Amino acid sequence: MNLLGDLFTLFAKLSLLAVGGVNSTVPAIIRMVVDQRHWITTRQFSQLFAIAQAAPGPNMLIVALIGQHVAGVAGALAATVGTVLPSGILVLYVSNIWHRFQHARWRRILQAAIIPITGGLILSAAYVLVRAADTGWVLALVTVTSTLLCLTTRLHPLWLLAGGLLAGLIFT
Template sequence: MNILAQLALLFGKLSLVAVGGANATVPEIARQVVTLRHWLSPVQFAQLYAISNAAPGPNVMIATVIGAHVAGVPGGIVATLAMILPSGLLAILVSKGFERHAGARWQKLAKAALLPITAGLVLAAALVLTVQSVSGWLTACIALGCAVLSWCSRLHPLWLLGGGAVLGMLIL
């Protein structure tokens, strides 16, 4: 199977389980592209993730930058469309079903379950990225410091990204 077909199949499947957005699939994306397919090293994956989140646009950009890294511009386009189209079509179908059965008990249960599922998936993504980007005690301190500042302050995340970049240039 050629690389574009592999990208389409991988991100098409991931699109259907991206409850809460593409960031919820980051652990599986990392497992697929780093561990199983060896398209990226752990450090490359963490760098591409950082780039995709620093760029303006949706969090689906992770698929775009991985696809582009693996297969150039066509890979970026294929990965992006594969990440958007299946979940978009599913969202349309589900919303029609929700409209038809408004107020049903199963609907209330499904809505209540989605928040903790999404939160758990996003926390798993954060753990995977932290493990892949920490290369020693210094980077662990930077990661911990960013986590604490993000949790305890109202600093915009771009300030944390910029601060991390400056520290990386000065110290690492």
């Protein structure tokens, strides 16, 4: 199959299911690009994910890095457009209905129903990423520290990533 077309449709499908943002599809992305297509390993995925976090802009750029890994700049663009376009068009169509039913009961119910699903999906994503990244106790300690600091302080994420980088450099 045409690689660029495959990248586009893969991420288009995933983005249409990405309730609560692209992060909630991390296990699904891993399933597709690691288990089924063997483009990268789980550990490579966790490293690309870290690079996407360290760059400015939306976290969805992980898809661009996967596309780049598979098919260079064209691959990055195919994956990015796939992630942006179908869900964007869907939002356009829904935006009018959404506004009209601002106070409707079903809208509140639907919103309330989505929240725990999103929470569960992102927890799963975290579990998968932690398992992939933590190959030793030092790295596990880095993860726990960064989780706690992120929860309890207002420290900028970049400092936590830099701290992890240093810890990896010195202790592993």
